Amino acid sequence: MDNLLAVDLVTADGRQLRASEQENDDLFWAIRGAGGNFGIVTGFEYRLHPVGPEITAGLIVFPIAEAKRMLQQYRDYMDSAPEALNIWVVMRKAPPLPFLPEEVHGKEVAVLAVFYAGATEDAERLIAPLRDFGTAYGEHIGVQPYVEWQQAFDPLLTPGARNYWKSHNFTELKDEALDIMIDFVHRLPGPQCEIFICMVGGAANRVAANAMAYGHRDARFVLNVHARWDEIAQDDTCIAWARKFFKASTPYASAGVYINFMTEEEGERVKAAYGPNYERLVQLKRQYDPENLFHLNQNISP
Numbered sequence: 135m136d137n138l139l140a141v142d143l144v145t146a147d148g149r150q151l152r153a154s155e156q157e158n159d160d161l162f163w164a165i166r167g168a169g170g171n172f173g174i175v176t177g178f179e180y181r182l183h184p185v186g187p188e189i190t191a192g193l194i195v196f197p198i199a200e201a202k203r204m205l206q207q208y209r210d211y212m213d214s215a216p217e218a219l220n221i222w223v224v225m226r227k228a229p230p231l232p233f234l235p236e237e238v239h240g241k242e243v244a245v246l247a248v249f250y251a252g253a254t255e256d257a258e259r260l261i262a263p264l265r266d267f268g269t270a271y272g273e274h275i276g277v278q279p280y281v282e283w284q285q286a287f288d289p290l291l292t293p294g295a296r297n298y299w300k301s302h303n304f305t306e307l308k309d310e311a312l313d314i315m316i317d318f319v320h321r322l323p324g325p326q327c328e329i330f331i332c333m334v335g336g337a338a339n340r341v342a343a344n345a346m347a348y349g350h351r352d353a354r355f356v357l358n359v360h361a362r363w364d365e366i367a368q369d370d371t372c373i374a375w376a377r378k379f380f381k382a383s384t385p386y387a388s389a390g391v392y393i394n395f396m397t398e399e400e401g402e403r404v405k406a407a408y409g410p411n412y413e414r415l416v417q418l419k420r421q422y423d424p425e426n427l428f429h430l431n432q433n434i435s436p
Contacts, residue, residue, distance in 0.1 A: 135348060136341055146423040150176075158205050162348035164418045167348030167393065168408065170431040171415070172422050190250040190257035191283040192275030195234060197244035198319055199269035201225065204267040205312045207267045208246065218252035219269040225319040226328035229290065232276040244376050248275060249283065255315035295326065298361040298382040299372045301395035302387035303353035308329070311386035318359075318379040323371045329379070331355055347401040349411045350390035357383065359396060393432050404432050 140154035143165070151173070153162035162373060164172050196204050208223060215221070224245040246264055250257045254277055263306045277281050304311070315329050322328075345351040361376040363369075393407045404413045412434070419426075419436040426436055 135261075135346060138166055139179040139181055141165060141175050141179075142177040143175045145173045146425065146427040151360075154179075160418060162209060163345075164284075164347050164415055164422075166346035167411075168415055168434060171419055171428050172433045173428070181247040185251050186253070186280035188277050190254060190261070190275065190277050190281045190285060191286075192250075192273065192278075194246040194267075194273040194275065195231070195232070195238070195266055195271045196244045196246070196268040197230065197271060197431050198225065198244055198308075198316065201311055201316050201319070202309075204244055204246075205307070205315075206309070209307045209312075211263065213400060214335055216252065216260070218250060219251045220262070220333050222247040222249075222333055223331040225315065225330075226273070227322060227325045231272075231274070233272045237269065238271045242322065242324065243271065246318075251280075282305070292325070294360050295364055296366070296369065298374055298376050299395060299397060300359050300400075300431075301391050302357045302380070302383060303350055303390050303392070304351075304355040304357055304386070305352050307355060308386050311383060314358075314379070314386070318375070318382070321375060323361070323375045324363045324368060324414040325328065326364075327372060327375065328360045328362075330358040330360055332358065342410060342432055343409075347391070347408060347411055347415055349409050350388070350392075352389060354380055356392060356395070357387070381416075396432055401433065402420040404434060407432065 139244050140152060141162070142150065142152050144150055151161065153160055153165060155162060161172060205223065206238050208221065212221065224244065228241050230239045248261060248264065250260060268324060274338065294382055320331060332355065339351055339354070343351045349392045359376045359379050361372040363372045389406065390409055391403060396403055396407065408415055415434050416436065419434045424436050426433070431432055
């Protein structure tokens with residue numbers, strides 16, 4: 135949304151409008167974070183940034199027994215890491231990755247997913263300290279096309295699986311929050327379930343909180359709990375695990391949530407998702423969709 139320059143959309147009353155900083159700027163403000171409430175976008179202009187074509191990326195896999203130490207060092211390291219380096223954390227049961235010993239498959243692990251978009255010759259210097267975060271089971275990091283890394287996790291998102299996700303924003307990762315994450319990894323209800331820490335920030339933190347509908351610009355990490363399973367008989371167990379983790383981690387989260395990570399049942403969180411920007415969104419909803427035609431979403435009611 136930060137790189138959106140303009141959109142063409144159809145509003146609830148059938149008008150075809152263009153929204154940008156120069157035209158219908160109030161509508162442009164609203165759709166950057168709450169677009170599904172205001173119209174159907176038929177085209178858009180987007181600011182692009184050069185990446186690659188080759189980047190340095192891959193995985194370092196640690197035992198869950200070393201997760202606390204690893205996560206503390208990860209947290210501290212990211213405070214001074216360059217913005218071209220991003221590292222996410224995935225905690226789950228190890229899939230049968232070819233670079234892992236067979237006896238590790240199915241064990242709980244803590245994985246650093248490393249991405250560096252800077253000069254290849256600088257990558258090793260920046261990645262080398264990560265290996266000292268613990269005694270890794272294995273790693274697979276190298277230079278590869280950016281488009282290949284974009285698809286690296288697709289095999290974990292197989293069509294037909296049942297999913298239940300919940301999410302928090304964090305401005306910091308306190309030790310108590312890390313303990314809760316690790317505790318719930320020990321209670322994973324299935325091999326596809328995971329706890330995911332996404333490092334955000336950088337340019338996103340430099341946008342004013344009132345610049346557009348999405349305003350939680352203090353968030354440095356997004357925490358997702360992904361419950362994923364195949365059989366209907368597992369519904370109650372997997373959903374309950376995700377909800378319990380979400381509740382247990384709530385005291386350490388910051389305000390707000392990214393709207394795309396909210397489940398259908400979380401309508402009561404919509405106001406929190408937009409924070410101080412919510413009332414302005416309600417006013418614009420009354421202007422552009424007073425009958426609430428666009429309501430099959432995380433709804434902003436007029």
